[in-house]
Amino acid sequence: MSTPPRERWRPRPIVERMDRAPERVRVYEVGPRDGLQAEPAVIPARTKIELCRRLAAAGLRDIEATSFVPPSWIPQLTDAAEVLPALADLDGVRTVALVPNRRGLDRAVEAGTRHVAVVVSATESFARANLNAARQAALDTATEVTRAAREQGLGVRGYVSMAFGDPWEGPVDRAVVAATAAALLAAGCSTVALGDTIGVATPGHVHAIVRDLAALGVPAGDLALHLHDTYGQALANVVAGLDAGVREFDSSVGGLGRCPYARGATGNLATEDLVWLLHGMGIATGADLDALAGVSRWIGAQLGRTGLPSRVTTALAAAVPAAGR
Amino acid sequence: MSTPPRERWRPRPIVERMDRAPERVRVYEVGPRDGLQAEPAVIPARTKIELCRRLAAAGLRDIEATSFVPPSWIPQLTDAAEVLPALADLDGVRTVALVPNRRGLDRAVEAGTRHVAVVVSATESFARANLNAARQAALDTATEVTRAAREQGLGVRGYVSMAFGDPWEGPVDRAVVAATAAALLAAGCSTVALGDTIGVATPGHVHAIVRDLAALGVPAGDLALHLHDTYGQALANVVAGLDAGVREFDSSVGGLGRCPYARGATGNLATEDLVWLLHGMGIATGADLDALAGVSRWIGAQLGRTGLPSRVTTALAAAVPAAGR
Numbered sequence: 001m002s003t004p005p006r007e008r009w010r011p012r013p014i015v016e017r018m019d020r021a022p023e024r025v026r027v028y029e030v031g032p033r034d035g036l037q038a039e040p041a042v043i044p045a046r047t048k049i050e051l052c053r054r055l056a057a058a059g060l061r062d063i064e065a066t067s068f069v070p071p072s073w074i075p076q077l078t079d080a081a082e083v084l085p086a087l088a089d090l091d092g093v094r095t096v097a098l099v100p101n102r103r104g105l106d107r108a109v110e111a112g113t114r115h116v117a118v119v120v121s122a123t124e125s126f127a128r129a130n131l132n133a134a135r136q137a138a139l140d141t142a143t144e145v146t147r148a149a150r151e152q153g154l155g156v157r158g159y160v161s162m163a164f165g166d167p168w169e170g171p172v173d174r175a176v177v178a179a180t181a182a183a184l185l186a187a188g189c190s191t192v193a194l195g196d197t198i199g200v201a202t203p204g205h206v207h208a209i210v211r212d213l214a215a216l217g218v219p220a221g222d223l224a225l226h227l228h229d230t231y232g233q234a235l236a237n238v239v240a241g242l243d244a245g246v247r248e249f250d251s252s253v254g255g256l257g258r259c260p261y262a263r264g265a266t267g268n269l270a271t272e273d274l275v276w277l278l279h280g281m282g283i284a285t286g287a288d289l290d291a292l293a294g295v296s297r298w299i300g301a302q303l304g305r306t307g308l309p310s311r312v313t314t315a316l317a318a319a320v321p322a323a324g325r
Numbered sequence: 326m327s328t329p330p331r332e333r334w335r336p337r338p339i340v341e342r343m344d345r346a347p348e349r350v351r352v353y354e355v356g357p358r359d360g361l362q363a364e365p366a367v368i369p370a371r372t373k374i375e376l377c378r379r380l381a382a383a384g385l386r387d388i389e390a391t392s393f394v395p396p397s398w399i400p401q402l403t404d405a406a407e408v409l410p411a412l413a414d415l416d417g418v419r420t421v422a423l424v425p426n427r428r429g430l431d432r433a434v435e436a437g438t439r440h441v442a443v444v445v446s447a448t449e450s451f452a453r454a455n456l457n458a459a460r461q462a463a464l465d466t467a468t469e470v471t472r473a474a475r476e477q478g479l480g481v482r483g484y485v486s487m488a489f490g491d492p493w494e495g496p497v498d499r500a501v502v503a504a505t506a507a508a509l510l511a512a513g514c515s516t517v518a519l520g521d522t523i524g525v526a527t528p529g530h531v532h533a534i535v536r537d538l539a540a541l542g543v544p545a546g547d548l549a550l551h552l553h554d555t556y557g558q559a560l561a562n563v564v565a566g567l568d569a570g571v572r573e574f575d576s577s578v579g580g581l582g583r584c585p586y587a588r589g590a591t592g593n594l595a596t597e598d599l600v601w602l603l604h605g606m607g608i609a610t611g612a613d614l615d616a617l618a619g620v621s622r623w624i625g626a627q628l629g630r631t632g633l634p635s636r637v638t639t640a641l642a643a644a645v646p647a648a649g650r
Contacts, residue, residue, distance in 0.1 A: 008493060014496045205605065231601050
């Protein structure tokens with residue numbers, strides 16, 4: 001067996017447009033917030049700022065940069081008031097901060113935030129575990145914060161976490177998911193992201209939830225999918241979401257963030273893997289895949305990790321030795 | 326933040342049937358052949374036999390067990406004549422042996438093989454690198470072997486490798502892929518598996534190839550997809566394949582096998598990840614997911630690997646400590 005004495009091809013998505021695929025979708029980057037909050041390493045604010053700036057330079061236009069949680073909750077994100085203002089000059093980039101309550105909103109506004117995100121669990125167990133509150137009380141808080149933010153002219157994004165499966169309860173009641181998402185939209189959220197926080201969704205489940213929301217009068221264009229790749233299903237669910245009319249997908253550069261409910265397993269869908277899929281389908285994202293892979297390798301090194309979960313970045317680095325940056 | 330003092334849910338696919346999904350699909354297991362031939366470790370014939378028997382016990386009914394290649398080609402598979410006959414008593418299981426040429430077919434028949442597979446590259450570069458032959462000569466050999474096997478009453482499966490991208494040539498000419506697959510079917514193959522040998526396919530590409538073959542009169546039901554997960558796209562492509570009418574998918578337990586064109590990257594789609602997807606969509610496979618995860622951990626240990634690429638098996642082992650077998 002002889003190898004042809006020629007140069008290897010540098011792999012990239014081969015574009016074959018998919019029937020009914022949209023021209024463009026929004027890639028909503030959650031690495032700096034959702035990713036870093038689940039990484040054990042705590043990195044300096046200047047590294048977080050540089051991460052966001054590198055992601056913007058790679059073409060991403062929607063970046064969840066930090067979270068104004070009480071400092072005791074998430075030690076990785078105590079520097080939100082330092083990170084957020086340092087991104088104010090990023091042109092054409094929507095930088096979003098998560099706010100868990102009214103106090104968080106006030107701190108975010110003081111720091112100059114123009115876009116916030118609120119989160120509600122679809123299950124009682126996770127509401128108590130994550131937010132230390134009853135589910136309904138957390139929904140009341142989120143809708144109050146949403147209204148207050150809208151009154152101040154801020155944009156608001158909603159999350160419904162544990163929208164598919166819950167680590168204690170198992171399968172989640174779809175009626176609760178739909179009602180929660182509809183309540184957040186009614187309160188003033190521009191988009192609600194349905195979170196598969198433990199990664200157990202499959203495509204029929206995605207279709208069913210989108211259909212449930214349509215029955216409540218919520219169009220698929222008001223929804224985003226926040227998918228985790230714990231069981232390897234995230235991109236299959238993106239295909240199902242596209243088919244159902246969803247046009248916004250969350251991802252984390254490199255697949256940053258882990259799964260707190262399955263130690264050693266993968267958490268967030270990797271942005272590079274999502275962008276590879278979309279570009280291959282002929283769908284524009286604005287992102288530069290090679291630049292993203294470079295950011296992925298860089299932040300992995302900052303965290304002292306030998307590799308992040310992204311299959312695209314792992315394979316690109318391995319496929320052509322000269323490709324490493 | 327307090328954790329509810331209750332037992333964790335043991336994750337499993339939550340069944341939500343997908344519109345237009347078939348009742349059942351065939352999972353064609355390639356781990357013992359395609360997986361092991363790409364693993365550096367050489368394991369004894371008795372371990373290979375046990376692997377096949379464990380896979381059958383986990384409910385798989387189509388297992389590519391070995392390859393009758395010349396011993397100098399693939400040191401991992403020199404014991405085909407010992408492995409194959411030891412599986413003759415597996416009830417209701419189709420055990421398949423790859424045969425690269427007429428000599429291989431003769432050896433396979435001597436060993437009692439009832440089902441063989443033939444392989445042709447869609448590209449000139451890979452034909453020369455892998456089979457040390459021109460593409461057309463390899464196709465002629467494969468069609469001759471197919472006819473000879475059919476005359477002896479054997480079942481024959483065809484592969485078109487490098488059907489999407491090639492490590493030297495890049496994007497592959499779809500017309501060559503379609504013509505090659507049609508030629509193999511015309512020669513007597515019952516099914517042709519389209520091989521994404523370097524894992525660069527995306528869903529629109531899958532649709533395009535199935536459409537090309539339909540234009541040549543080949544129904545999607547005569548096709549299988551042999552997908553690699555190198556860039557994380559395999560399950561997205563399964564969803565596209567199902568949508569296009571494909572009803573047979575290749576996979577390797579644990580994701581056994583590596584990518585020779587991207588060292589350190591993932592090769593074959595993992596059987597557990599495929600079965601999770603299908604079961605979640607309400608599609609029967611006959612496989613038992615927990616049993617498959619057990620086989621995956623067992624063969625990983627036999628190979629001295631700390632973990633195989635399957636995200637399902639990794640996450641299941643991590644999600645509930647008591648779940649380990």
